[in-house]
Amino acid sequence: MQQVDLQEDIKAVRDCGPIKVWSVVVTILGDLLQDEESWVSGPVLDALVRPLGINNQALRVALHRLRRDGWVVTEKRGRMSAHRLSAEGWAATERARPQVYGAKGKAAATVSLLIGEPSLTVAEFEALLPAGAVPLSTRSALVSNLSETPQGCLLSAFAPSDMPEWVTETVAPQVMRAEYDELASVVEKVLAHPVPEDLFDRTSLRLVVLHHWRRLCLRHGAVQDLVLPRDWEGARARQMVLRAFQHLPRPKIDALEQRVPLR
Known part of the structure; x- marks a missing residue:
């Protein structure tokens, strides 16, 4: 060169x-x-x-x-x-x-949808999120490395094939x-x-x-x-x-x- x-x-x-x-x-x-x-x-x-x-x-x-x-x-x-x-x-x-340096980014088996209880403030919900979480709304987020479900929250398996366009744009x-x-x-x-x-x-x-x-x-x-x-x-x-x-x-x-x- x-x-x-x-x-x-x-x-x-x-x-x-x-x-x-x-x-x-x-x-x-x-x-x-x-x-x-x-x-x-x-x-x-x-x-x-x-x-x-x-x-x-x-x-x-x-x-x-x-x-x-x-x-x-x-x-x-x-x-x-x-x-x-x-x-x-x-x-x-x-x-x-x-x-x-990894071939596929951070190792993680699944992505889950975390939904906070309605009584949580936005700040309180955000404080529950692990690093790398993607907030979808004021009390919902996609997470990949949450060790346990916070009290009062719902943690559900997430199916990527079901993502609407707005979720793709948010991610x-x-x-x-x-x-x-x-x-x-x-x-x-x-x-x-x-x-x-x-x-x-x-x-x-x-x-x-x-x-x-x-x-x-x-x-x-x-x-x-x-x-x-x-x-x-x-x-x-x-x-x-x-x-x-x-x-x-x-x-x-x-x-x-x-x-x-x-x-």
Whole structure:
């Protein structure tokens, strides 16, 4: 791939949505650091985010925020800084891995319809809902990982084949579908190009794909994949992204540290 093609590919993926620097850093650490004790140096991190249009000052601000919020730990190693996820950051990353890297999203056998008793306020009903639930009305929702039925509520098996159009639109609004469709289309074009020869080019391209996929798929839980057709836009995007992960494999952190380019 010629350099201009690589830059165009990175820009095309980068433009699929907003780039929040702190979120990009979490994406990078979660992808490259495969155990809780691994670290990445400041120069490597800087070299990876630069092609995404992120300068060193913005990176420093993001790392400061992540340290303040308890997501990242930083230590000095000689003249350089090194960074890793905190225990809390690592635990949150591990919980997200099945949804981000899995072939079918979060594992769940069935989807259920939860209906709250009429005396519940909207806030009280929402407080009962597990993460990833899709509210259908003020006191009803689709859930996929509720361990027990809240007192006074009705929990019933849900048949996806019976969904009216308004439920489909509530589960996956057109805005969500359009974002997934855009990412899938852009990644499909990237996959038609040769793999970049340079290790950092290859890794930066992988990471910007992963960042936007992670940004989209972590907004919801398993309900969408369980009740929508197999070819819905989110499922197509997942297929393209998983192909991209094979096309652009995760590098060893040691290889990046040994080959970090000089500024």
